[in-house]
Amino acid sequence: MNRRKFIGQTAVGVGAMLLVPKLLKAGEVSKVKHPIGFQTYPIRDMVSKDFAGTMKTMAGMGYQYTEMCYPKGYDDFKSLAGIAPSDLKKMIEDAGLTCPSCHFGMGNLKNNFGECMEFAHALGMTQIVTPGLDNPGKTIDDYKQACGELNKIAGQVKAEGMATGLHNHEGEFKMLEGQLIYDAIMSALDGELVKMQFQTEVIKLGYKASTYFEKYPGRFISAHLSDWTADGKQVPVGQGMINWKEFFAAAKKTGVKNYFVEMDFDTYKDSAAYIHSLLG
Numbered sequence: 529m530n531r532r533k534f535i536g537q538t539a540v541g542v543g544a545m546l547l548v549p550k551l552l553k554a555g556e557v558s559k560v561k562h563p564i565g566f567q568t569y570p571i572r573d574m575v576s577k578d579f580a581g582t583m584k585t586m587a588g589m590g591y592q593y594t595e596m597c598y599p600k601g602y603d604d605f606k607s608l609a610g611i612a613p614s615d616l617k618k619m620i621e622d623a624g625l626t627c628p629s630c631h632f633g634m635g636n637l638k639n640n641f642g643e644c645m646e647f648a649h650a651l652g653m654t655q656i657v658t659p660g661l662d663n664p665g666k667t668i669d670d671y672k673q674a675c676g677e678l679n680k681i682a683g684q685v686k687a688e689g690m691a692t693g694l695h696n697h698e699g700e701f702k703m704l705e706g707q708l709i710y711d712a713i714m715s716a717l718d719g720e721l722v723k724m725q726f727q728t729e730v731i732k733l734g735y736k737a738s739t740y741f742e743k744y745p746g747r748f749i750s751a752h753l754s755d756w757t758a759d760g761k762q763v764p765v766g767q768g769m770i771n772w773k774e775f776f777a778a779a780k781k782t783g784v785k786n787y788f789v790e791m792d793f794d795t796y797k798d799s800a801a802y803i804h805s806l807l808g
Contacts, residue, residue, distance in 0.1 A: 562807035563592035564800060567752060567790035569631075572597070572604040574793070579608060579616065583623035590800035594620065595629040595657070595750075595788045598644065601636040613650030620651070628786060629655035629750060631695065634662030634674075637681050645688050655749060655786070656685050657693035657725050661713070668705045668712050675716035682721035693749045695725040701733050714744055723749035727790075731770050732756050738771075738778035750786035751779065753799070764795040766802035776807060 566586055568575045574582045586594065596616075599608040608616065620627050630653055632644050637658060648656060658681075661674035682692035694717070700710040714724075724747055726737045741748055755768030766772060779787075789799045 560592050560804075562804070564590070564803050564807075565593035565595055565628075565786055565788045566591050566796060567595045567631075567788040569597055569602075569604075570790055571793050571796075572602075576605060576607045579611070580619040580622065583620055583625055586796065587623045587625055589797045590804055591625065591789075591796075593626045593628055593786070595631065595786075596627055596651070597631045598633070598636060598647065600640075600643070600647075601633045602631075613647050617651045627651045628653055629657055629693070629788070631657050631659045634658050634660070634678070634681075638662070638677070641681070641684060645685075648690060649688070653690060655691050655693055657695055657750070659695045660697060661694070668707065668709075671709060671712055672716040675713055675722075679718045679721055682718065686721060691723055691749055692721060693723050693725045695752065696727050696730070698730055698733060701730050701735050710740075714747065719744075719747050723747060725750045725752060726784075727752040727754075728770060728775070729754050729756065731768075732760055736770075736775075738774045741778040741782040741784065745782040748779070748782060748784050750788060751784055752788050752790040753803075754789070754791045755799075762791060762795065764791070764798035764802065765789060766799070766806070772803075772806055 571582065574585075583594065597605050599605040599611075617627070630648060630651070636644055637656070644656070658678065661671065661678065664671045664674045678692070678694060685692045694713075696710060700713060702709055704712070724740075724744075726740060726748055728737050728751060731737075737751060753765055755763050755765045755770050755772075757763055757768050762768075787803070789796060789803075791799060
């Protein structure tokens with residue numbers, strides 16, 4: 529899994545030190561006008577060592593939900609694979625959070641679909657997101673073939689009562705055979721079955737999420753939020769070059785349901801504070 533760099537060797541006890549005095553209690557998510565979430569991958573070291581404590585830490589920073597990575601599909605989360613999904617759900621809820629979404633690799637969805645669905649249902653998820661197409665190859669036709677496989681999986685996921693999402697990386701925002709790979713993918717996917725999870729990091733390549741929300745209305749289910757300076761430095765949401773008022777206006781208008789901040793640990797608190805101040 530090729531993802532963003534994360535804060536390394538985090539002390540297990542750091543979560544306790546960062547907790548605010550009053551954590552949200554289970555069921556209080558609905559009291560927040562615009563709930564926001566976080567993706568666990570950048571803080572996988574913390575999550576793997578102290579799942580319950582990390583959930584409470586993040587709730588204390590102002591988050592209302594989380595997006596997990598399937599423990600049996602990610603080596604960095606293998607320590608969670610032996611914990612019953614019902615127990616993981618309880619730890620999430622005890623922190624005042626919910627878990628509407630999770631990343632599942634295409635290989636897991638193709639080869640262990642039933643087991644993946646059992647995990648998702650046990651945690652009460654509504655969205656099954658794959659972090660990328662399975663070995664798309666080097667041609668547009670290769671990407672189209674991979675999209676066809678995801679369309680089939682999405683049909684199965686729909687039968688389970690959940691939605692399917694596809695997450696992008698920077699690789700999809702390159703030209704191939706005279707067209708942007710991302711646009712080719714969008715044309716090959718069944719928009720009724722597969723929704724997209726937009727990663728705002730591609731602002732570094734000059735691509736804005738709002739542009740694609742407007743271009744493909746109704747095709748996006750969620751977004752991974754990160755902010756960047758013009759010279760490529762990661763900074764808390766609201767301190768970089770992304771126009772977040774424009775982002776949220778376009779997202780709301782075109783049907784985006786969830787926002788997951790995905791950045792280094794030391795940016796999470798300021799990012800949550802900014803987003804809540806912006807959304808009210």
